[in-house]
Amino acid sequence: MPVNFMPTPQELFRFAPEMLLTLVATIIMVLEPLSGADGKRKFAVISFLSLAAAIALSVAAAGDPGAAFSSMIVVDGFSTFFRILVMVAGVLTILISTNYLRMEEHESGEYYALVLFSIVGQCIMVSANELIMLFIGLECSSIASYVLAGFLRDDKRNNESALKYFLLGSFATAFLLYGVAWIYGTTGYTNLSEIRRVLLDPNSNQNMVVISAATALMFVGFAFKVSAAPFQMWAPDVYQGAPAPVTAFMSVGPKAAAFAMFLRVLMTAFEPVKDRWEPLLWTSALATMVIGNFAALRQTNIKRLLAYSSIAHAGYIMVALTAHSDIGTAAAMFYLASYTFMNIGAFAVVTYIARKGERHVEIQDLAGLSQRRPVVAAMLTIFLLSLTGIPLTAGFFGKFYIFKAALDANMVWLAVLGMLNSAVAAYYYLRLIVVMYMQAPSDEMEELPAPSVGIQAAMFAAAAATVFLGVFPSVVLDYAGKSASFIR
């Protein structure tokens, strides 16, 4: 069989954003030891620009959709959506990181290189159509995140966060791989479309027990990455311990990419055996929402509270996955987009409040913020309202479409329980607003310096996007609706 190993220019073009980012990240790594303090400051600008260029390249590549490298990756509406999403998350992360790193005296090119590598991994995850590619993307993203979580290596919380993330993450990946190996063994393929074909083939005599077990193991790996119950235990500790901008990044970028991968694997490869995994998803979605929301009720640390809230949001998205329909996929895509903006926005504010050494991350540190920094308080209010799901913010339509998808799929109970859960969630988000607006600042609080330009830019951009998606949801939703069918 003659095989042409040389990729065509067309294929290279489809992979161009990843190549650009890898190249830039490598150059930054090389230049890092050669540059002084001034030079290091430029790395933020370089990585910012390269991400902007990569976004432009992704848009350009979307004009010529199709597979590349023997169908190992595929560029379609779905992957373009998520590629742009994770890159935008990266841009916002860089904006809130620069000042933070300077403040912690840890400014270095490695940080930006790691962010870029992580984004490359996420881009591969969302466009992979192949279990090997998927694994490589996943590891590329995760290994970079492990390092980022422990980036301030003199901080005990950072060390512990990174170690926990690393040990539990590799543990989960090992299980995922074990499942992948069994899928390969039973179907003979690692390509998602081929696996679907084999599973649909009535003549192929599949051992359903093995398929179930393998699906379950893969499910475990994905559930870990998206922090779904009962594999969510790592998230609160890791999110709390990592540097605030890194937490912002981890809670959106890798999560969005993991959900994209989850969706594609479920909808493309394992759609034929959906009655196997549907009950798993159903239970896990419910458990995730309940655990996330109820555990968040008693938290006093804002980062930890947002970590539990992030678990709860993963639960809502799992509801959309359980619906396994085009509407469900579109709802999950829309939700992830809105979640990216509102969560990064909230973490931008947390980064700002925390100040040097992250000494101010308790809820009480927000007291009287409305008087000390009214604009910041207003921004955080927008993000929290959106996380609560108040109309005219992105979060409302996110939930709205997810529950609509669940009802369309006749999962009335899951939808009802989900809505009750979101009512519980109102309680702890509101508590933050109450503290900001209804408690006077205590006298011993130090002066809050004005937020840096980067944090301001990230905050305003995220708030604008949150409100925009709430007022004109159809712009993104139409696109998501059109792309949802690609992964079937």
Add this chain to the structure above:
Amino acid sequence: MNFLDLIWLIPIIPLIGAAAMLLFGRKLSKSAISIICPGAVGASFALSIGAVMQLASLPEKAHQVILYPWLPLLKADMGYLLDPLSSVMILVVTGIGFLIHVYATGYMAHEHGPRHGGFYRFFGYLNLFVFFMLTLVLANNYALLFVGWEGVGLCSYLLIGFYFHKKSAGDAGKKAFIVNRIGDAGFILGMFFLFQLTGSLKFTEVNEVLRSARFGPEAGVFGLLSLTALLLFIGATGKSAQIPLYTWLPDAMEGPTPVSALIHAATMVTAGVYMCARSNALFSLTPETSHIVAAVGAATAIFAASIGLVQNDIKRVLAYSTVSQLGFMFVAVGVGAYWVAVFHLYTHAFFKALLFLGSGSVIHAMSGEQDMRKMGGLKDKIPVTFRTMFIGSLAIAGIPGLAGFFSKDEILWQAYSNPVLGSKILWAVGLCTAAMTAFYMWRLMFMTFYGEGRMDEHTKHHIHESPKSMTVPLMVLAGGSVCAGWIGMPKVFGENGFMQALEHWLAPVFESGKEVAHAAAGHAAEAAHHDTTTEWVLMGLSIGAALAGILLARHVYLRLKESERPSGGVLYPVLYNKWYVDELYDFLFVNGLSLGGGGLMAKFDREVVDGGVNGTAWMTRLISRISMWYDTWIVDGAVNLGAFSVRAMSYPVRFFQTGFIQSYALVFLAGVLAIFGYYWWVH
């Protein structure tokens, strides 16, 4: 000038006011704020009048303005609909809203708030509220209505918690918000089902589809339509404080009094009634749900009224009264008399706003005191407040000729004449409630304005009539409380274009509902074939109930005190202090029950009240005891359960989230094994 195409400006003007306040309010002087914010609502009111006048000349009596297609998927646009129903609502919201804004400029004048931020913030929120409320009533589809619905909830939350240095205020705000979220879950679900059933969320299209032959009435069965209507009603119970979601409203009285008047009496809490009236086509197709609505409404009415009998906080009495009156409106919705529900909504807005603002004026005079046991004898000291509140209390009690009489009587008549089984019970409950309403309102009046002053010397010294900015709105509202009902008189008084103006004006909106109802029951649900004699008799009965309530209150709260005076220290200690009366009720009733002896109770009763009113007093005490019991054990129990579960949840979290990597790995493996176990079990 074509006002009809400018209706989108009606909500936008207060929004601009709110934005101006929240952005630059800090820099503005109080007098500037006092002009801008009431002015914005006043401008909306003027626009509304213009638009409604032009609407009246349109043959189709409806006008839509679509700003842009918002959610094409749900066929919901950013669009406004002006029709007779929304026109009544916008006039009430902007008109009464304007008066309350003016009043608030006086009431909040001394408000510095922490760091002097209070005044502009207050008016900013108030204008924002008006914006959302107008969005709610002008929306042409359920999705936009829901935007307003959530928005008013949010503003209500902000305004309840306005005195944020008071912890109870913050808690009350949170309670209101969270209870409302539970109702909202029902509303959203209802909206989903409605969309599934009709393929649209636009009012006009939904009604059209529901009127088409595709949907038969669901009489005798509880199908999808009934479920949808029930879910929407659950949403309404949250916003309009009906059983079982009413608990937030009395607590909401922690907010400043103008807020209580505007949000928690005149406008926001009626949103549920409005929404049900808006969905009349749906509700008339679902008799089963309508029965539930009527039953819940009646139960809430009598239940809240009975709690109102024993409250001592002047604003809490009014709060329970509001809950009770909203119950009346839902009775009207439940028996299919939608226009009457809107009628009562509209008259209630006048007299309840008046009573709240009056109570605010009293509190103002009393240097912030809200306990009626520490009031008394204010009649001559604050005469304007007294006279206007006197009119308001007559109106709510249902004295003929005043606004409350016509609307309440129409509800009672519609309940009685409804052919549905159990309608007589609705009527009887309504009548009892009417008597209780008269009693608690006049108890409030007698305790506050009559008799001896029971305040301390310092407070007494400070009592003063409120400034003009507060008394003028009171007088205007008092005028409204007298006249507002004249456009909805019963037909037995004579029929002409003015006396039934409201019914005719609203008729096009409820036409669709009526048609379906006709088809549904096969009989005319409207009260076309009046039995004139019965109607006169019933009217007499309800007047009698109102008078009985007032006289009983007068007996207990005026005469008993006088009879105690000569005897000095000889009588029971409780009688020296008149403010022991409520505790005495408790004491009597609890003892009576525990001893199981009617005789002992009768003996006590003879000593306290005359035999003639014995039975009624006993009944009201019984009901109020039961409702207090419900409030203490069931409602508070549920709230405590919530708090308990929050606390209880922290144990499993602490148990599993130990911080040890290996315990996480163990949970992880347990998860894997559980999944395998599940598959093993399935096979």
Add this chain to the structure above:
Amino acid sequence: MLAPITTGHYLVLSAALLLIGAVGILMRRNVVVIMMSIELILNAVNINLVAFDKYLHKLNGQIFAIFVITVAVAEAAVGLGILIALFRNKETVLVDEIDLLKW
């Protein structure tokens, strides 16, 4: 005469390695040993992949195994780096002494 070694034998070996690795992760206190246990599971995966390749007469699995080995090396390097940073601050490599972040 020994019975020939079939694919089944490899799979049992792999499962045994998985089990040993999982138990090691749960039971051992030293982070380095835990990392070695994770390597065991990854090697169980590799054995599986190669055994399936032999059974299916394909090459995908072996390519996959090479990638797994490569990535595992990178992962171990990063893991050791993280552990050394932690050790410098806390002077411990025992997992039950690392519980600053909890609840």
